[in-house]
Amino acid sequence: MIAKHLPVLLVIGPLLTSLVVMLLPRRPMVSWTMTVAVTTSVLVGSLALLRRVLREGTQLYELGGWTPPMGIGYRVDELNALFLVLVSGVAAVVTWQGKWSLLPTLDLEKVHLFYSVYLLCLTGLLGIVITGDAFNVYVLLEVSSLSTYALVAMGPHRRARLAGFNYLILGSLGATFVLLGLGYLHVMTGTLDMVEMSQRLAPLADSTAVRAGIAFLVVGFLLKGAVFPLHAWLPDAYCEAPTGVAAMLSGTATKVGLYALARFLYCVLGIELSFSALPIDELLLLASAAAMILGSWMALRQTDLKRLLAYSSVAQVGYITLGLGLVDQAGLVGSLAHALHHGVVKAGLFLTVAALAFRLGSTELSSLRGLSRRMPVTSGLLLVGLLGLVGMPLTTGFLSKLYLARSLFATDRILFLVPMALGSLLAAAYAWRVIRPVFFDRVEDGPDREEASAGLLVPAAVLLSTSLVFGLWPTPFLTAVQAAADRLLAGF
Amino acid sequence: MNPVVFLLIPAITAVAVLLFGRQHRVAETISLLGASTLAASVATGVRGLLAGEVYEHEIVRLGEGVSIGLRLDALGAVYALVASFLWVINTLYSIGYLGAKGHRAHRRFHACFAFSLTGAMGIALSTDLIGFFVFYEVLTLVTYPLVTHEESDTARAGGKVYLSWLLGSSLTLLFLAVTWTWSLAGTTAFTPGGLFERAPNKTTLALLLLLFAYGLGKAALMPLHRWLPAAMVAPTPVSALLHAVAVVKAGVFGLLRVGLDVLGLDHLASTGASQWLVYAAGISVLLASTIACFQDDLKRRLAYSTIAQLAYITLGVAVATSSSAAGALLQVPAHAVSKITLFFAVGAIQVAAHQKKLSEIGGIGRVMPWTMGAFTLASLSLIGLPPTVGFLAKWRLLAGAGQAEAWFPLVVLVISTVLAAGYLLPVVHAAFFGESKTPREHGEAPWPMVVALVTTAVASLLLFFRFEPFLTVLKMLGLES
Numbered sequence: 008m009i010a011k012h013l014p015v016l017l018v019i020g021p022l023l024t025s026l027v028v029m030l031l032p033r034r035p036m037v038s039w040t041m042t043v044a045v046t047t048s049v050l051v052g053s054l055a056l057l058r059r060v061l062r063e064g065t066q067l068y069e070l071g072g073w074t075p076p077m078g079i080g081y082r083v084d085e086l087n088a089l090f091l092v093l094v095s096g097v098a099a100v101v102t103w104q105g106k107w108s109l110l111p112t113l114d115l116e117k118v119h120l121f122y123s124v125y126l127l128c129l130t131g132l133l134g135i136v137i138t139g140d141a142f143n144v145y146v147l148l149e150v151s152s153l154s155t156y157a158l159v160a161m162g163p164h165r166r167a168r169l170a171g172f173n174y175l176i177l178g179s180l181g182a183t184f185v186l187l188g189l190g191y192l193h194v195m196t197g198t199l200d201m202v203e204m205s206q207r208l209a210p211l212a213d214s215t216a217v218r219a220g221i222a223f224l225v226v227g228f229l230l231k232g233a234v235f236p237l238h239a240w241l242p243d244a245y246c247e248a249p250t251g252v253a254a255m256l257s258g259t260a261t262k263v264g265l266y267a268l269a270r271f272l273y274c275v276l277g278i279e280l281s282f283s284a285l286p287i288d289e290l291l292l293l294a295s296a297a298a299m300i301l302g303s304w305m306a307l308r309q310t311d312l313k314r315l316l317a318y319s320s321v322a323q324v325g326y327i328t329l330g331l332g333l334v335d336q337a338g339l340v341g342s343l344a345h346a347l348h349h350g351v352v353k354a355g356l357f358l359t360v361a362a363l364a365f366r367l368g369s370t371e372l373s374s375l376r377g378l379s380r381r382m383p384v385t386s387g388l389l390l391v392g393l394l395g396l397v398g399m400p401l402t403t404g405f406l407s408k409l410y411l412a413r414s415l416f417a418t419d420r421i422l423f424l425v426p427m428a429l430g431s432l433l434a435a436a437y438a439w440r441v442i443r444p445v446f447f448d449r450v451e452d453g454p455d456r457e458e459a460s461a462g463l464l465v466p467a468a469v470l471l472s473t474s475l476v477f478g479l480w481p482t483p484f485l486t487a488v489q490a491a492a493d494r495l496l497a498g499f
Numbered sequence: 500m501n502p503v504v505f506l507l508i509p510a511i512t513a514v515a516v517l518l519f520g521r522q523h524r525v526a527e528t529i530s531l532l533g534a535s536t537l538a539a540s541v542a543t544g545v546r547g548l549l550a551g552e553v554y555e556h557e558i559v560r561l562g563e564g565v566s567i568g569l570r571l572d573a574l575g576a577v578y579a580l581v582a583s584f585l586w587v588i589n590t591l592y593s594i595g596y597l598g599a600k601g602h603r604a605h606r607r608f609h610a611c612f613a614f615s616l617t618g619a620m621g622i623a624l625s626t627d628l629i630g631f632f633v634f635y636e637v638l639t640l641v642t643y644p645l646v647t648h649e650e651s652d653t654a655r656a657g658g659k660v661y662l663s664w665l666l667g668s669s670l671t672l673l674f675l676a677v678t679w680t681w682s683l684a685g686t687t688a689f690t691p692g693g694l695f696e697r698a699p700n701k702t703t704l705a706l707l708l709l710l711f712a713y714g715l716g717k718a719a720l721m722p723l724h725r726w727l728p729a730a731m732v733a734p735t736p737v738s739a740l741l742h743a744v745a746v747v748k749a750g751v752f753g754l755l756r757v758g759l760d761v762l763g764l765d766h767l768a769s770t771g772a773s774q775w776l777v778y779a780a781g782i783s784v785l786l787a788s789t790i791a792c793f794q795d796d797l798k799r800r801l802a803y804s805t806i807a808q809l810a811y812i813t814l815g816v817a818v819a820t821s822s823s824a825a826g827a828l829l830q831v832p833a834h835a836v837s838k839i840t841l842f843f844a845v846g847a848i849q850v851a852a853h854q855k856k857l858s859e860i861g862g863i864g865r866v867m868p869w870t871m872g873a874f875t876l877a878s879l880s881l882i883g884l885p886p887t888v889g890f891l892a893k894w895r896l897l898a899g900a901g902q903a904e905a906w907f908p909l910v911v912l913v914i915s916t917v918l919a920a921g922y923l924l925p926v927v928h929a930a931f932f933g934e935s936k937t938p939r940e941h942g943e944a945p946w947p948m949v950v951a952l953v954t955t956a957v958a959s960l961l962l963f964f965r966f967e968p969f970l971t972v973l974k975m976l977g978l979e980s
Contacts, residue, residue, distance in 0.1 A: 337682075397670075398670075399636060399640075400632060400633035400636045400637065401633060401637070405633070406561075408674075409629065409674075409677075409678060409681075412674065412675065412678035413678045413681050413682045414682075415678075416678055416679050416681075416682035416683070417682040424675060428670070428671040428674070428675065431670050431671065431674075432667060432670065432671060435663075435666055435667075435670065439662075439663075447647070447650075447655060449650065480559060481559060481561060482559055482560060482561075485561060
């Protein structure tokens with residue numbers, strides 16, 4: 008019973024819990040415990056689903072027993088199974104830390120509301136990933152976006168409300184674009200089921216309406232994925248949001264936007280339409296080149312750790328879109344591997360920041376001096392995460408860059424190696440800006456050793472060590488990613 | 500024997516030092532034990548290898564022609580032997596040196612040192628380019644805390660140059676070389692004779708070689724040599740590690756690996772793709788040797804000498820004949836034992852007499868006869884005079900240049916021999932025949948240091964007379980009939 012309905016339970020579970028949390032007595036611990044329970048179960052369910060997909064192939068699920076295109080169908084293949092694991096994994100681990108990092112900073116009266124909205128956001132993200140219905144993507148995009156605005160605005164400073172508002176405006180714009188695009192495609196194809204839409208779109212490549220629809224759709228997803236130059240909402244949102252929320256957003260929200268982009272470009276529109284009839288690959292490559300260089304450059308110029316990490320996200324998204332624009336197997340492996348790698352590592356880094364901010368009361372780079380003496384474990388985690396961002400060997404980031412570079416050579420896009428290499432160097436430089444004060448600036452008579460509590464550190468360590476484990480033992484990781492890349496290239 | 504053992508021994512040593520090494524005596528004992536165990540097991544492994552055994556272990560398969568693993572082969576054996584044996588001697592020396600300096604941060608020192616050996620073993624034993632790259636980067640990262648051991652501002656400035664040049668060159672150029680090779684050949688597995696089924700054209704090959712030669716920044720080929728003099732801020736045992744045991748050797752060993760097992764000497768020779776490198780390496784030899792002659796600071800003098808001596812190896816690969824490659828390979832142990840002796844001697848002078856300039860050490864040979872005697876012997880080996888192992892290397896390099904009928908490398912080798920005498924013999928002369936400005940009231944350095952440096956000096960003699968194992972290695976590689 009559970010096994011059969013697993014796909015829909017992954018979405019319904021958080022949705023119902025979101026309502027329950029809101030209605031239950033206003034005890035912070037009750038809300039937190041329920042959220043932990045449901046996110047952890049979703050993670051377990053996603054892993055089970057991934058296992059099943061890798062063994063048995065694509066899983067189809069018809070909501071309410073209505074066969075698509077009449078009803079809504081969930082299609083779970085290797086690609087979305089992997090992203091389900093990413094989203095639920097990051098969400099679960101971030102929630103674990105919440106008791107020690109988020110609860111102390113929130114208004115006790117609002118904790119149940121916070122977790123209610125948080126679960127709603129998760130519902131949206133999981134739904135976008137799992138659904139096989141195009142309109143469902145839009146609806147859940149709105150669900151996740153609207154709840155994200157609220158989460159961002161709950162940040163500790165008044166500025167958070169402005170950041171949330173900015174995100175609201177840009178995010179609504181993006182969602183509207185997606186809606187418009189889907190509208191055009193629906194008018195032209197008469198269906199909202201992704202598979203059927205992809206079959207009917209092929210002969211319509213020359214239609215102006217279809218092309219306009221695609222343009223709207225792509226811009227909408229690029230905005231949601233914070234792809235340069237549509238990244239303006241990201242730095243403020245990450246910095247002003249509660250750090251736990253930033254971790255959640257960086258690990259899941261942008262990745263889901265990019266997932267939707269990949270799904271539509273490769274599966275719904277098809278490689279022929281996206282990259283031969285339309286020059287979307289060139290567009291992606293140019294945007295990626297700019298993101299890798301300018302994003303890293305801006306990260307290098309920041310004086311605040313959170314802001315540095317936020318701009319680094321802009322740059323790292325560039326690597327993901329680079330692989331999407333290369334349209335070959337190695338490139339897609341690199342792109343998907345990087346999406347998973349960056350989702351996990353950046354979330355882990357934000358959790359680490361949450362741990363150190365708790366002691367230091369600040370995330371300014373200058374306040375990090377001598378941190379390795381004071382908080383050795385936190386510093387070690389920071390180091391692992393930063394090496395991951397640079398793409399050092401023994402982290403999963405190295406694997407993704409390896410495949411991306413190989414693909415650049417194989418597809419004769421050698422020119423794009425320059426921004427990639429430059430981006431790596433700049434990443435090493437901004438990592439150094441954090442590592443130097445933490446490890447190599449000595450503070451005379453600094454405070455004694457006072458490590459953050461295990462509740463703060465263990466979740467960060469779980470995420471960051473994932474990158475190390477799969478960096479050392481890449482076979483299972485790469486097998487899954489390669490299967491997902493093959494799925495993308497094959498179209499559904 | 501599983502070759503993973505060679506990586507685990509130093510790694511376990513490092514962890515043990517971190518866990519139990521609070522007292523410096525314990526840390527030293529653990530290090531010495533670990534080093535001796537490693538040297539013994541590498542020696543056993545090499546003995547087995549020469550007897551025809553195969554030690555191989557696949558770590559992980561990435562698919563698409565990439566399987567990262569470890570294998571003890573003839574080429575890697577030379578580097579593994581050099582690194583593991585010199586680790587023992589270097590540990591002995593470090594005990595004396597750190598003792599004289601008050602055992603500052605000894606735990607970090609010994610642990611990082613041991614970890615660097617894990618990196619070195621990985622470099623020696625990797626069966627493919629990607630694995631090699633991984634260990635190459637590991638070596639850079641774990642040696643950084645050693646370079647900045649003093650934690651002074653100058654040490655940190657030097658460390659920054661060290662890190663940024665080595666990471667910068669490898670993360671860009673070497674990374675590109677690896678991925679390009681992968682996409683061209685479809686595999687990255689080291690294959691004797693080169694891993695390309697069909698040789699790429701001359702331009703591609705030359706460009707690949709360019710990326711490798713400068714991407715392997717540890718080889719300190721001019722103009723990417725600046726990090727080496729900058730890293731002179733490191734304590735002497737670390738300089739020995741950089742110059743002799745592991746670090747620069749990782750660069751030139753990598754180049755040998757690339758020449759023999761990635762690009763293929765035959766491909767290089769038949770296309771002439773390595774011609775440019777003959778000139779680049781030759782100029783590097785001459786320039787660095789000349790600069791060395793004008794250095795008053797002894798360590799800087801030796802640093803520039805290293806740049807020149809390493810360029811010999813690059814030159815040997817670039818000439819791309821069997822003899823020149825054999826000479827290049829022999830130059831690895833030859834330079835290692837000689838240069839480590841020279842650094843040890845300079846460090847001993849620094850500890851005993853607190854002097855580090857050529858102009859200050861007049862007459863020091865009379866109070867430190869063992870130290871300066873060893874220095875003299877090592878100098879002769881580095882210049883390439885018989886009966887030292889340096890001669891055997893240089894002789895083959897010369898023969899290789901003759902084989903290729905190339906006049907430029909011949910001239911370079913001859914001139915640079917004169918220059919080597921020019922930067923080493925003045926030190927010997929000043930030590931034995933010079934006069935000190937102030938009366939000398941010190942003797943030899945602490946005994947572990949003296950034992951270490953005399954051992955390595957004798958080794959450069961011993962390798963000349965006990966040369967058969969190297970001959971077998973050269974035969975296994977097909978570089979000598």
